[in-house]
Amino acid sequence: MTRPEPVAQTGVPRLAPPSGRVHLSFVAAMEEFRAEGRGGADDDTTLGRTLRDYGDKWHDPVVFERYVAEVHEAVHPAEPLSVPVTTLWYADGGNYLGRLAIRHNIATRFLREYGGHIGYDVRPTARRRGHATAMLIDSLPYARALGLTSVLVTCDSDNTGSRKVIESAGGAFDDERGGKLRYWIETGD
Template sequence: MPQLTLPDMRFHASFLAAVKEFTDVGGMDPKSLLAQEIEEYGDSWRDPAVFAAYVAGLLAARERPRREGWVPATTLWYVEGDTFLGRISIRHRLTPFLLERGGHIGYDIRPGARRRGHATAMLREALPLCRGLGIVRVLITCDTTNVASRKVIEAGGGEFEDERGGKLRYWIRTGL
């Protein structure tokens, strides 16, 4: 059964296969974190030392941001056995930009694992973790054209607030 877990080296091969799926399918938002990371790391992720440093950076971002101007974030991978299915990032607080367009949560499911309920399950599992971080309501946004993501957010309890700059904005109570 799939579960959320901390990033780990044991998923290296499967993570690389997932990145290949993402790049082969194309159509990623060039501003998305995944697209930026693929641009930054590219084939260098194949090197176990580079991948280990990447994993260490994800784990360290829970305490401090990885990049200048970013907020602390918890990144979890959704896996089944040793197979990487996707990831979810929980931003611990919102900057003005995140409040407008990015939200507390971002997620990706590898193309070969989509349309199986993984994103919905991953979001539901992440909400108690948000509550543990003291986040009473999480903001999640998606592009107005991203019907699949909209359905995931709504299935997770998202209450529509408005549309801003091509993004739909939803709030989900974490139970606090």
């Protein structure tokens, strides 16, 4: 298998299903997350766990393809008690900017209290440019297509940036639980 060629930027970032088109940029983004301390043993986020599982292997195109396939398969999890997840990557052509995960339900206590329906990450060098807000707003039709009329989105109580993102996307504050601010966002008609 050959290494993917970088894809030109289009100037219009978009959410799309994960693909090998952003392989090189994705690997660089994961290194940025690691450089800021993500992926350590105490990082129990999806990104943290994924960095521990794949971080040293993503450079291999075969492993990257397998990872992309696993992300796609999370929509139909093999384990009966797993929550289905649709993951979308936010990219400008071949430039990976971030990812967003939509949980099809919040059937577990953790998700109902703290995790919510939608989680997102923007690579460190792409932050403070409106990408997180655009990603969250652009994800609402996807959530609506899954039958979700409103979604729970949470952030750490001290994460001012994420709070502003959620509020800019129409988040209505519900409450705070265990250091997490909880917001509901209507997905539209």
